[in-house]
Amino acid sequence: MTVEEGRVQRVGATEAVFRRLKDLIRSGEYAIGDRLPAELALAQQFGVSRPVVREALHACAILGLTETRTGRGTFVIAEKENAQLxxxxxxxxxxxxxxxxxxxxxxxxxxxxxxxxxxxxxxxxxxxxxxxxxxxxxxxxxxxxxxxxxxxxxxxxxxxxxxxxxxxxxxxxxxxxxxxxxxxxxxxxxxxxxxxxxxxxxxxxxxxxxxxxxxxxxxxxxxxx
CATH class of the missing domain: 1.20.120.530 (GntR ligand-binding domain-like)
Structure with missing residues (x-):
């Protein structure tokens, strides 16, 4: 479970994508208010399937980092995790x-x-x-x-x-x-x-x-x- 040259190994893929997304949000590369790339684009970026990306995005939402808005996409709403899961x-x-x-x-x-x-x-x-x-x-x-x-x-x-x-x-x-x-x-x-x-x-x-x-x-x- 590592990230190499932008691609995520298949073993532990969801966890790897999840952690990478968290890092990108924490670093400000994806800032509060930004819309994240579409699932397909993220899947191609990390070299994984769309279901893996979907699960990773769901995990980010549970942490209070992102919010998916119907018909508009997924947006960053916080750079730090919610203290109360x-x-x-x-x-x-x-x-x-x-x-x-x-x-x-x-x-x-x-x-x-x-x-x-x-x-x-x-x-x-x-x-x-x-x-x-x-x-x-x-x-x-x-x-x-x-x-x-x-x-x-x-x-x-x-x-x-x-x-x-x-x-x-x-x-x-x-x-x-x-x-x-x-x-x-x-x-x-x-x-x-x-x-x-x-x-x-x-x-x-x-x-x-x-x-x-x-x-x-x-x-x-x-x-x-």
């Missing part, structure tokens, strides 16, 4: 706090109450995450895993609460995995959570979920650096 109307900080309160104890209950069917389901979803071919597919399985952990807790209310967070979590998860290269780390963290549940070790399960959420929080905190 928001996904589906929910602040990232609020989302992390809520997840810590709900998902950490839920993982512990899952380790105490999981059934063999729960374990088969969790293991199957881990396999799907490992084989996912694109970010959108991976995000879908990420959501399925966290909901399956809640289902394994045997508490219907916790399951509903975890499922409800996906409205904001899915776009956050996609954003982090496209722009911050979180997928491999998330896969390892998910594996640790599931193995603790499989072992029937509630303290380990709570610890593994806590570490997962802390890594997500740290990644979000680094975005503006």
């Amino acid at each position: 928001t996904f589906a109307g929910v602040r990232a900080g609020d989302l992390i706090e809520a997840r810590q309160l709900v998902e950490v104890p839920t993982a512990g209950f899952a380790a105490q109450r999981r059934t063999e069917a729960d374990l088969r389901n969790l293991t199957e979803i881990l396999g799907k995450l490992a084989l996912a071919t694109d970010a959108h597919e991976w995000v879908r399985y990420d959501g399925e895993l966290h909901i399956a952990i809640a289902e394994a807790s045997g508490n219907k209310m916790l399951t509903v609460m975890v499922a409800d967070t996906r409205r904001a979590l899915d776009p956050q998860s996609e954003f982090l995995n496209l722009t911050q290269h979180r997928r491999a780390d998330s896969d390892r963290e998910h594996e640790a959570i599931v193995r603790a549940i499989e072992a029937g070790a509630p303290e380990d399960a709570r610890r593994a979920m806590t570490e997962h959420l802390e890594r997500v929080a740290e990644t979000i905190a680094r975005i503006g650096e």
Whole structure:
């Protein structure tokens, strides 16, 4: 994932284009009020597909750097990232706090109450995450895993609460995995959570979920650096 002679390598292309666009905006090459080149022009400039550019531009919009105006194009509206990332109307900080309160104890209950069917389901979803071919597919399985952990807790209310967070979590998860290269780390963290549940070790399960959420929080905190 590097930028060489104006072209972006295919591996990690969205993250590379995203970071390049951020640099161009921060440096003033694209100043506040400027209209960015069209997607096709940016795709040719960076040597990537239009969907890659579209995802990178979406990430810039999430950071509050750009705004797409229907029929007019994408404009720079700020040179620095918004300090408060928001996904589906929910602040990232609020989302992390809520997840810590709900998902950490839920993982512990899952380790105490999981059934063999729960374990088969969790293991199957881990396999799907490992084989996912694109970010959108991976995000879908990420959501399925966290909901399956809640289902394994045997508490219907916790399951509903975890499922409800996906409205904001899915776009956050996609954003982090496209722009911050979180997928491999998330896969390892998910594996640790599931193995603790499989072992029937509630303290380990709570610890593994806590570490997962802390890594997500740290990644979000680094975005503006």
